[in-house]
Amino acid sequence: MSLGEILRQRREEMDLTLDEVSNKVGFSKPYLSTIETGKVNNPPSDELLRKLEKVLKFQAGQLLVIAHRERMPADVRQIVESTESQNKKLWHVVKSMMKDQNQTQRLSQILEADKLEQESVVSAMPISAGKLVPIINKVAAGYPADFDDLDYPVGVADDYVRCPDLHDPQAFAVRVIGDSMEPKFREGDIVVFSPVAQIENGDDCFVRFSEPHETTFKRVFYEQNDIVRLQPRNEKYAPVMMEGKRINGVYKAVAKVERL
Numbered sequence: 001m002s003l004g005e006i007l008r009q010r011r012e013e014m015d016l017t018l019d020e021v022s023n024k025v026g027f028s029k030p031y032l033s034t035i036e037t038g039k040v041n042n043p044p045s046d047e048l049l050r051k052l053e054k055v056l057k058f059q060a061g062q063l064l065v066i067a068h069r070e071r072m073p074a075d076v077r078q079i080v081e082s083t084e085s086q087n088k089k090l091w092h093v094v095k096s097m098m099k100d101q102n103q104t105q106r107l108s109q110i111l112e113a114d115k116l117e118q119e120s121v122v123s124a125m126p127i128s129a130g131k132l133v134p135i136i137n138k139v140a141a142g143y144p145a146d147f148d149d150l151d152y153p154v155g156v157a158d159d160y161v162r163c164p165d166l167h168d169p170q171a172f173a174v175r176v177i178g179d180s181m182e183p184k185f186r187e188g189d190i191v192v193f194s195p196v197a198q199i200e201n202g203d204d205c206f207v208r209f210s211e212p213h214e215t216t217f218k219r220v221f222y223e224q225n226d227i228v229r230l231q232p233r234n235e236k237y238a239p240v241m242m243e244g245k246r247i248n249g250v251y252k253a254v255a256k257v258e259r260l
Helices: 003-013 018-025 029-037 046-055 062-071 074-097 101-124
Strands: 131-140 159-163 172-177 190-194 203-209 214-222 227-231 240-243 247-257
Touching: 003 029, 003 062, 018 029, 018 046, 046 062, 159 172, 159 190, 190 203
Parallel strands: 131 172
Antiparallel strands: 131 159, 172 190, 190 247, 203 214, 203 247, 214 227, 227 240
C-alpha cells in the first residue's frame, strides 16, 4: 500500500473523519485528502507525519520511514532494496558454510544476534508500503517444465515486483506461461507465492518436482493414498494425478500482477 492508502485505512479503522483529523493535526482537510488519494503535489512534511503518527496511533517514526522511502528516486530505491535482498542471501550462504562448530561458534552467535536485531526492526515496523519480491523465473500453466530456481528461496533476481502487505522474506514471484490456468491467470501475469502460507484443497499453487527437476502451476487437491491431483482451471485440460513422493515443494499463490 502507498502512504496515502495506509493513512486512509487507519483513519477509517478508527472511525475518524477527515475533518476530525484535520482539526487535530492543524492541516487543511483538502490537503489531507490529496495525501490519501496520492494526488498531492508536495509530499507531507516530517512535522505533519509526526502529528499523524500520534493522532492515528502509529508507532513513532513508522510513517516517516514509509514516506522517506517513497521519496527516493525509483533507481535509488531499487538499489537499496536489491542490497537488502543480497544481504539476506549472504547471511544464509555464510550460515550454510559453517560446518565446524568449534571454529564457527562465535560467528554463529554474531549472525544470530544480527538476525534478531533485523527481525526486531521489522516487527517494530509491521506496516510497509510494499516489499520487493524477486521474480525468479517462469512457471508453466500447462505441463511441467524444466526450471532454474536461481538459488530459491533466498536469491537475487534480475527483476522484482512490489507486493504490499507481504512480510514473508522467502516469498518469490514467477511469470505465467501457457493457458491452463485461464481465465484467472493468463500468460504474462506475474504471480507471487509464499512458502509460509497455509495450503488447503483447491488452492492455486506453484508445484516443484524432485526428479526430473520440473515445476507447474495448478490447483492442488490432496487425494487418498498419497496422491495429489493437479487441476488446471482451464476446462479443456485434464487433471494430472501425481504421487506425493515426487513432489518436493508446494507454495500457495498470494498475489497477482496482470497486464492490462
